[in-house]
Amino acid sequence: MTILSFERLPEEAKNIREEVFVKEQGFFEEFDDKDDIATHFVALECGKPVGTCRLLKGADGEYLIGRIAVVKSQRGRGVGAGLVAFAEKVASERGGKLAVIHAQTRARAFYEKQGYAVFGEEDDEEGVPHVWMRKPL
Numbered sequence: 001m002t003i004l005s006f007e008r009l010p011e012e013a014k015n016i017r018e019e020v021f022v023k024e025q026g027f028f029e030e031f032d033d034k035d036d037i038a039t040h041f042v043a044l045e046c047g048k049p050v051g052t053c054r055l056l057k058g059a060d061g062e063y064l065i066g067r068i069a070v071v072k073s074q075r076g077r078g079v080g081a082g083l084v085a086f087a088e089k090v091a092s093e094r095g096g097k098l099a100v101i102h103a104q105t106r107a108r109a110f111y112e113k114q115g116y117a118v119f120g121e122e123d124d125e126e127g128v129p130h131v132w133m134r135k136p137l
Helices: 011-024 079-093 105-113
Strands: 002-006 039-045 048-057 062-070 098-104 117-125 128-136
Touching: 002 079, 011 039, 011 048, 011 062, 039 079, 048 079, 062 079, 079 098, 079 105, 098 105, 105 117, 105 128
Parallel strands: 062 098
Antiparallel strands: 002 039, 039 048, 048 062, 098 128, 117 128
Protein backbone atom coordinates (compact mmCIF):
# COMPACT_ATOMS: atom_id res chain seq x y z
CA MET A 1 0.00 0.00 0.00
CA THR A 2 1.18 3.49 -0.88
CA ILE A 3 -0.11 6.63 0.85
CA LEU A 4 0.03 10.00 -0.88
CA SER A 5 -0.29 13.39 0.82
CA PHE A 6 -2.12 16.43 -0.59
CA GLU A 7 -2.57 20.00 0.66
CA ARG A 8 -5.86 20.33 -1.25
CA LEU A 9 -8.75 17.87 -1.36
CA PRO A 10 -7.91 15.58 -4.30
CA GLU A 11 -10.59 14.12 -6.54
CA GLU A 12 -9.66 10.60 -5.38
CA ALA A 13 -10.37 11.46 -1.73
CA LYS A 14 -13.59 13.26 -2.66
CA ASN A 15 -14.81 10.23 -4.62
CA ILE A 16 -14.06 7.78 -1.78
CA ARG A 17 -15.79 10.00 0.80
CA GLU A 18 -18.85 10.37 -1.46
CA GLU A 19 -19.00 6.60 -1.95
CA VAL A 20 -18.60 5.73 1.75
CA PHE A 21 -20.18 8.57 3.70
CA VAL A 22 -22.82 9.91 1.30
CA LYS A 23 -23.96 6.88 -0.73
CA GLU A 24 -23.37 4.08 1.81
CA GLN A 25 -24.02 5.86 5.10
CA GLY A 26 -26.39 8.65 4.07
CA PHE A 27 -24.50 11.71 5.32
CA PHE A 28 -25.50 15.00 3.67
CA GLU A 29 -22.91 17.39 5.10
CA GLU A 30 -19.78 15.50 4.13
CA PHE A 31 -17.67 18.37 2.80
CA ASP A 32 -16.89 21.51 4.81
CA ASP A 33 -14.51 24.46 5.01
CA LYS A 34 -12.04 22.33 7.00
CA ASP A 35 -11.23 20.54 3.75
CA ASP A 36 -9.56 23.77 2.60
CA ILE A 37 -7.09 23.81 5.51
CA ALA A 38 -6.53 20.06 6.02
CA THR A 39 -3.81 17.80 4.76
CA HIS A 40 -5.44 14.91 2.86
CA PHE A 41 -4.10 11.39 2.50
CA VAL A 42 -5.05 8.82 -0.12
CA ALA A 43 -4.14 5.13 0.16
CA LEU A 44 -3.43 3.31 -3.09
CA GLU A 45 -3.46 -0.43 -3.65
CA CYS A 46 -1.98 -1.46 -7.02
CA GLY A 47 -2.30 2.18 -8.08
CA LYS A 48 -6.02 2.35 -7.29
CA PRO A 49 -7.38 4.74 -4.59
CA VAL A 50 -8.86 2.61 -1.79
CA GLY A 51 -8.93 4.85 1.30
CA THR A 52 -8.59 8.39 2.57
CA CYS A 53 -8.43 10.58 5.65
CA ARG A 54 -7.60 14.15 6.55
CA LEU A 55 -5.43 15.80 9.21
CA LEU A 56 -6.14 19.13 10.91
CA LYS A 57 -3.97 21.02 13.38
CA GLY A 58 -5.75 21.92 16.58
CA ALA A 59 -4.63 23.82 19.66
CA ASP A 60 -1.89 22.90 22.11
CA GLY A 61 -0.26 20.14 20.08
CA GLU A 62 -3.52 18.39 19.15
CA TYR A 63 -4.15 17.05 15.66
CA LEU A 64 -7.56 15.89 14.49
CA ILE A 65 -7.61 12.86 12.20
CA GLY A 66 -10.93 12.65 10.41
CA ARG A 67 -13.00 11.56 7.44
CA ILE A 68 -11.34 8.15 7.54
CA ALA A 69 -12.94 6.12 4.78
CA VAL A 70 -12.07 2.85 3.03
CA VAL A 71 -13.91 1.47 0.02
CA LYS A 72 -16.02 -1.56 0.89
CA SER A 73 -13.95 -4.07 -1.10
CA GLN A 74 -10.79 -3.16 0.85
CA ARG A 75 -12.13 -3.15 4.42
CA GLY A 76 -10.46 -5.53 6.86
CA ARG A 77 -7.18 -5.44 4.94
CA GLY A 78 -5.31 -2.89 7.05
CA VAL A 79 -6.00 0.17 4.89
CA GLY A 80 -7.74 2.13 7.66
CA ALA A 81 -5.09 1.26 10.25
CA GLY A 82 -2.38 2.22 7.76
CA LEU A 83 -3.98 5.58 7.08
CA VAL A 84 -4.38 6.33 10.80
CA ALA A 85 -0.75 5.37 11.50
CA PHE A 86 0.47 7.51 8.59
CA ALA A 87 -1.57 10.52 9.78
CA GLU A 88 -0.22 10.04 13.32
CA LYS A 89 3.35 9.98 11.97
CA VAL A 90 2.81 13.21 10.03
CA ALA A 91 1.17 14.87 13.06
CA SER A 92 4.09 13.82 15.27
CA GLU A 93 6.63 15.11 12.72
CA ARG A 94 4.78 18.45 12.83
CA GLY A 95 5.15 18.63 16.61
CA GLY A 96 1.85 17.01 17.54
CA LYS A 97 1.53 15.56 21.02
CA LEU A 98 -2.02 14.17 20.83
CA ALA A 99 -4.16 12.66 18.05
CA VAL A 100 -7.92 13.12 18.34
CA ILE A 101 -10.66 11.35 16.38
CA HIS A 102 -14.43 11.98 16.36
CA ALA A 103 -15.35 8.36 15.67
CA GLN A 104 -18.61 6.76 14.76
CA THR A 105 -19.52 4.77 17.87
CA ARG A 106 -19.80 1.57 15.82
CA ALA A 107 -16.11 1.98 14.85
CA ARG A 108 -14.96 2.47 18.44
CA ALA A 109 -13.35 -0.99 18.74
CA PHE A 110 -11.32 -0.37 15.56
CA TYR A 111 -9.82 2.81 17.04
CA GLU A 112 -9.26 1.18 20.42
CA LYS A 113 -7.11 -1.41 18.61
CA GLN A 114 -5.07 1.53 17.26
CA GLY A 115 -4.47 2.74 20.83
CA TYR A 116 -7.24 5.35 21.15
CA ALA A 117 -9.29 5.90 24.31
CA VAL A 118 -12.72 7.51 24.64
CA PHE A 119 -13.10 10.86 26.37
CA GLY A 120 -16.19 12.98 26.83
CA GLU A 121 -19.81 12.18 26.11
CA GLU A 122 -21.28 10.41 23.11
CA ASP A 123 -22.85 12.87 20.67
CA ASP A 124 -24.73 12.82 17.41
CA GLU A 125 -23.64 13.80 13.91
CA GLU A 126 -26.41 13.69 11.31
CA GLY A 127 -28.27 11.04 13.31
CA VAL A 128 -25.22 8.81 13.79
CA PRO A 129 -23.76 8.35 17.30
CA HIS A 130 -20.15 9.52 17.61
CA VAL A 131 -17.59 9.55 20.39
CA TRP A 132 -14.39 11.56 20.87
CA MET A 133 -11.22 9.47 21.16
CA ARG A 134 -7.59 10.41 21.73
CA LYS A 135 -4.12 8.93 21.70
CA PRO A 136 -0.79 10.40 22.83
CA LEU A 137 1.74 10.65 19.99
